[in-house]
Amino acid sequence: MKKWLIAIVSSMVLALAANAAIEVHEFxxxxxxxxxxxxxxxxxxxxxxxxxxxxxxxxxxxxxxxxxxxxxxxxxxxxxxxxxxxxxxxxxxTYNPPLTFATAILWVGPLFVVIFGFGLIVVRSRKNRVKQAEQAGSEWSEEKEAQLKALLDEKETGDKQ
CATH class of the missing domain: 1.10.8.640 (Cytochrome C biogenesis protein)
Incomplete structure (x- = not known):
């Protein structure tokens, strides 16, 4: 009997706690x-x-x-x-804030960063290509040209023998 009394009192206390969490509004x-x-x-x-x-x-x-x-x-x-x-x-x-300067920055800012970053990558890669082409052109001299002709001549004469 004592167990039943404790169970009933416990359930009443829990029911009161649950009831306290419910908001009741009358209109x-x-x-x-x-x-x-x-x-x-x-x-x-x-x-x-x-x-x-x-x-x-x-x-x-x-x-x-x-x-x-x-x-x-x-x-x-x-x-x-x-x-x-x-x-x-x-x-x-609000879940739908109005369009203001601050909210426009939040929407346009990431797009601007992506476009700016992509543009920066393209410009740097083009500069690197031009630099490499210039270096390749400036490194080729008459001396190297003469060495190449000499190697080719040796090869041609070596093949014929």
């Missing part, structure tokens, strides 16, 4: 509830980075969900809530 209308759910899935948690505030269990995400809930209950529109979050946490809080 005045279905539109408010839909707006809250949509914002929970479109705003990014600044701490977790790749989780939405609805998916994250971080304290900051819980606070953001509560703020979104309060603003939704106050009758604020989706754009007003998103603007508030951007003003407070920056463009990072």
């Amino acid at each position: 005045d209308s279905l539109e408010q509830e839909n707006q809250f759910k949509e914002l929970n899935h479109t705003l990014r948690c600044p701490k977790c980075q790749n989780n939405t505030i609805g998916d994250s269990n971080a304290e900051l995400a819980v606070d953001l969900r509560q703020k979104v809930y309060e603003m939704t209950k106050e009758g604020k529109s989706k754009d007003e809530i998103v603007d508030y979050m951007i003003a407070r946490y920056g463009n990072f809080v």
Whole structure:
């Protein structure tokens, strides 16, 4: 009997802990509830980075969900809530940040680096080819030409004998 009592008390304690983790929000209308759910899935948690505030269990995400809930209950529109979050946490809080100079650098920068690097490789390889051609041309002198003719003459006379 004692074992059963301990099992029941343990399960009740675990049930209370699980119940405490569930957030319950009541809304005045279905539109408010839909707006809250949509914002929970479109705003990014600044701490977790790749989780939405609805998916994250971080304290900051819980606070953001509560703020979104309060603003939704106050009758604020989706754009007003998103603007508030951007003003407070920056463009990072949205998954689709607007195109600004800073975000343009993030998108164009790597492309520029690849093009610049490829161009640098092409220019250096062409310079090396020209340098090698010049060295080959400058190393060939009349003395070497005479040596080559002498070798060829020796070979021709050696073959005929």
